[in-house]
Amino acid sequence: MHKMKRTSTHRFFVYLLFFSIFVLSDAFAQIRHPAVAGQFYPSDPEQLSDLVNTYLEHAGKPQVEGKPIAFVVPHAGYPFSGQTAAHVYKVLYSQNVRTVILVGTGHHLGGKDAAIYPEGAFQTPLGQVKIDSAAAFALTKKYSFFKANLKAHEKEHSLETQLPFLQKVLRDFKIVPILVGDTDLKHVLEMGRALAEAAKENNASGKPTVIIASTDLSHYPKREDAVRVDMETLRAMHRLDVQASWETDEKLMNEQIPQLACTMCGAKAAMIVLSAAKVLGANHTTVLKYANSAGVPFGDPNQVVGYGAVVFSDRAASSDHSFQETADKALQLPEAHQALADNPTFSAQEQKALLQIARETIETGVQTGEPAGGNLEERKGEKTALFVTLMKKGELRGCMGSPVPVLPLGQAVRRYAFDAANRDPRFPRVKADEISQLDIEISILSPLEAVKNAEAIQPRRHGVLLSYHGHSGLFLPQVWDDIPDKVNFLSALAYQKAGAPAFAWKEPDAELYVFTVEKFKESDF
Structure with missing residues (x-):
């Protein structure tokens, strides 16, 4: 009896020992927990999975020549840069990649050394991503500028x-997370060569490896400056x-x-x-996508951040593509908007006459503070729905009009030209010294057509009017140039123009109307 009791006790302590080892090993495992879940992206696993799947679906089929070696991807909050990032990750979809070397900026890291998270895993709402500790430790042992530094990664969002x-x-992949600070060109080239050698070693050992740089583009200039700066940056990268x-x-910073x-x-x-991509044989660059924060709901065109999706690949010799060709595709440069029935209703002479009426009205209004009365003929004729838009140096300066026909054509042009210059609540009144800088555009609207849901809306062709619980807002088709994604377009319409919740357009009691326009502006002539 005593012997049996001792045996049972012995087994209990053996089980306890193994359990303790298991628990302690898990407790001391280096798990880097999310720092920006619920801020930059959803913390709910189902919502996050659905959102990423949606971005990937909308990214389409990427056109990349040769074998992808390395990438540049943005790292802002998903509503701002998620769709751009998806264009890179669509390239990697179902690829045989076992290790991803992630290189990001250390927003909280000083000095010239790079910070490596050498072992353990990164936790996300979708599960854990393990570290390729063999590759990580090899880098810290071989190169003095790669340091194991867990603290630098704690609050960093770029990776x-x-x-x-x-x-x-x-599937079944690991990462090597690396953060870099404000290092010099010598260290940039050395680190690039070091990562290339690490990738070569991994490839040779049966662990296919790619390298990803995490960065956004220009920070905080106005939209037109952001586009110019970003195009020069991408051109140099190309x-x-x-x-x-x-x-x-x-050069750009010195300007x-x-x-x-x-x-x-x-x-x-x-x-x-x-630098690493060049050592690994990259000989071609593809700009998959360019966007900036002005083109998403709640984006401010006066304070912009740019985003680019870039692939460096090794391809066989073939006809080269210029930077402008790949950039044009990435920018999704809009084709000419289709007019009311794909044919202009007004002759060039009539268009010029209507634009002249608008300009004369603005000039008179600045002097008198009142809209000009116009002549008797302008008060006759069929009532017309239209908007008058004022642009100044490529930026919106005012836009007013009516989606339903209220006034005869000539009188409508005068009324809405005056209102755009003096009564748009978003802008101060146009001053006399601004008039010469204005480019006036007139958009003639087709009759509104009710649609059941957003599926019937055709990007770049349709303007949209949303009515929801007494709130309403309208975007002309031209707005697609700035907000090409349908979800973002409709969310901005709801929130910015209708003063409704961003996704009000999805609600069953939301009313959606579409229309087309015939537009013409002074700079066309």
Whole structure:
């Protein structure tokens, strides 16, 4: 009896020992927990999965020549840059990739050394992503500028935002998370060569590896400046020349462009990855997508952040594509808007006459503060729904009109031209010294047509009017140029114009109407 009792006790302590080892090993495992879940992206696993799937679906089929080696991806909140990032991850969909070397900017990291998270895993709402500890420790042992530094990663979002996408497109993969600070060109080139060697070793050992740089583009200039800066940055990157990218960054920063804080918040990360890609044989660059924060709901065109999706690949010799060709595709440059019935209703002479009426009205209104009465003929004829839009140096300066026909054509042009210059609540009155800088555009609207849901809305062709619980708002078709994604377009319409919840357009009691326009502006002539 005593012997049996001792045996049972012995077994109990053996089980307790193994249980303790299991619990303690789990407790001391290096798990990096999410820092921006619920802020930059949904913290709910189902919502996050659905959102990433939607972005990937909308990214379409990427056109990349040759074997992808490395990538540049943005890292802002998903409502701002998620769709752009998806264009890169669609390239990786179901690829045989076992290790992803992630290089991001350390927003909280100082010094020239890079911070590696060497072992354990990164947690996301979709599960854990394990570290390729063999590759990570090898880098810290071989190169003095790679340091194991867990603390630098605690609050950093630049790598974390990439993981849910990777979890959706890859299987059985690991990561090497690296953050870089404000290092110099010498270290950029050395780090690039080091990562290239690490990728080669992994590839040779049966662990296919790609390298991803996490960076946004220009920070905080006005939209037109952001586009110019970002195009120069991407053009330099397209040349696969680290020195050219470095010099372009310095040149743009020395231009003292208003509000420009940086050309890329992860400039060093991007250049390190570009350097690695060159060593690994990259000979071609594809700009898959370009966007900026002015083109999403709640975006401010006066304070913009740019986003680019770029692939460096190794391709066989073939006809080269210029940067402008790939950039044009990435920008999704709009074709001419279709007119009311794909044929103009007004002759060029009539268009000029209507634009002249609008300009004369604005000039008179600035002097008198009252709209001009017009002549008797202008008060006759069929009533017309139209809007008058004022642009100044490529920026909206005023837009007023009516989606339903209230006034005869000539009188409507005068009324809404005056209102655009003096009564648009978003802008101060147009001053006399601004008139010469205005480009006046008139949009003649077709009759409104009710549609059952958003599926019937055709991007770039349709303007949309939303009515919801006593609130209403309208976007002309021209707005698609700034907000090409349908979900973002309708959400901005609901929130910004109708003063309703962003997704009110999805509600069953929301009323949606579409229309087309015939538009013409002074700069056309």
